[in-house]
Amino acid sequence: MERNIYKEALSRLDLAASYPKVDPEIVEKLKHPKLCLKVSVPVRMDDGSLKIFEGFRVHHNDLRGPTKGGIRYHPLVNIKEMEAFAFLMTMKCAVAGIPFGGAKGGISVDPKKMSPMELERLTRNYIDLIADSIGPEKDILAPDLNTNPMIISWILDQYSNIVRHAAPAVVTGKPIPLGGSQGREGATGRGAYYCIKELEKIHGWKPEEIRVAIQGFGNVAQSVAELLYKDRYKIVAASDSQGGIFQSKGLDVPSVIQLKKESREIQDVYCKGALCKLADGKRITNEALLELDVDILIPAAIENQITKKNADKIKARFIVEIANGPTTTEADGILNKKGVFIVPDILANAGGVTVSYFEWVQNKYGYYWSLKKVNAQLHKIISQEFKNIYHLMDKHKVDMRTASYIHALNRHCEAATSQGTYSYFSKNKK
Ligand code: NAD
DSSP states (O other): OOOOOOHHHHHHHHHHHHHTOOOOHHHHHHTTOOOEEEEEEEOTTTTSSSEEEEEEEEEOOOOOOEEEEEEEEEEOOOOOHHHHHHHHHHHHHHHHHHSSSEEEEEEOGGGGOOHHHHHHHHHHHHHHHHHGGOOOEEEEEETTTTHHHHHHHHHHHHHHHHHTSOOOGGSOOOOOOGGGTTSSHHHHHHHHHHHHHHHHHTTTTOOOGOEEEEEEHHHHHHHHHHHHHHOOOOEEEEEETTEEEEEEOOOOHHHHHHHHHHOOTTOSSSSOOOOHHSOSSEEEEEEHHHHHSSEEEOOOHHHHHHHOOGGGGGOEEEEEEOOOOBOOOHHHHHHHHHHHHOOHHHTTTTTHHHHHHHHHHHHHHHHOOOOHHHHHHHHHHHHHHHHHHHHHHHTOOOOOOHHHHHHHHHHHHHHHHOOOOOHHHHHOOO
8 A cells, every 4th residue: 555654744743742732723733734736837848749747836834934845856746745745844844943834846757867958948837837836935945856956046047037036045955156055965964964973972882883874875865974984984885766885894985976976977967877886885775775784774765665564674773864754654663662763854854954044044134154154053953953852752751753743843832822722712702
């Protein structure tokens, strides 16, 4: 049966709501996205034919600020998935304490089968269709799976053409010359790295003794791998959609990243070469990578990778979820029983939206920060929220995912109760 990621996310919300006794109205409201947009995106292909692709944009909740969320290009994109990810964004922004609500968008397409010009037409036509629902004060876009800085700059250009002025704050993850922030490209990986450094402080391990496997070797995975490698963590395995490589003594991460970069020709949007064909090491499948005997497993590819089918075979002691929704609730139960410690997606990958917020602030302010300032502010937020959530784990005797939801819900409730809830209005009834 196909996984209903939205239903799972809501069951995690219900569980969290039972701890601090949240007003049921607030929880009920969070269960319903504010707006779900479905558009048909026409594209004139290079051979002259016309193709129509399904596109989506979901605003989940804007109580704490304008909605914010990535755009993904993938054949499996669908409305239910978008609703789930938009919900996760609402929770993630609340976890990080930044004044945004959640959104998500995407197009059901295999972008690697398109030429760069087809991809540009697809992107611009999609923006034309959703333009009324987005904007710096309304809904801010960002990169996600298969949407890189070049695609982001087409989004910016198209939106600016529509509103007839430069509007850099409509999308984050822009190239720096177009108003991007220093440090945004590596921010999601850096946020996950700061979470691992918090674990390092708690457990007192030596980095050189810690073996790490990373599933997915895209933007985010490469930046966390680079930072961990510099600290002498052993990255023993990495993979992409075509398979992976394993080296027990640890991969030479900078040269693997270099090979991946070189496999993108100047006119191509995506890498051409598969990791397992480019770099040295024993070839392994993505399934085998997840089951390796390592200390830390980092799923950094797509959702639904750790399920009830393989949860029992996972040997890692820690899982740091960079991908959104890589672990199903059933798998969560199995892993918790086994004592596997999971740093959940809404905390582990919150570095991206945090620096996106910094980018938006800089665009609106028209004054740009140094890399040092961006990284210092990011570190402050992620390590503080990690500690806040760790404290809640202890207080409520729950796993880190539940504690993260409790933390997000507490922040959301502070905003919701300021507008009044049932108890306020029923008391004031004439
Ligand atoms: P990306 O497109 O740069 O990289 C994705 C990588 O995953 C690629 O190497 C791809 O080959 C690989 N992959 C795809 N399908 C796979 C499969 N079935 N098995 C193994 N590998 C597979 O994307 P990214 O920006 O690095 O994002 C990675 C994940 O992190 C996504 O789930 C995304 O939602 C999440 N995320 C990204 C950001 C961000 O700032 N980019 C922020 C939060 C969360």
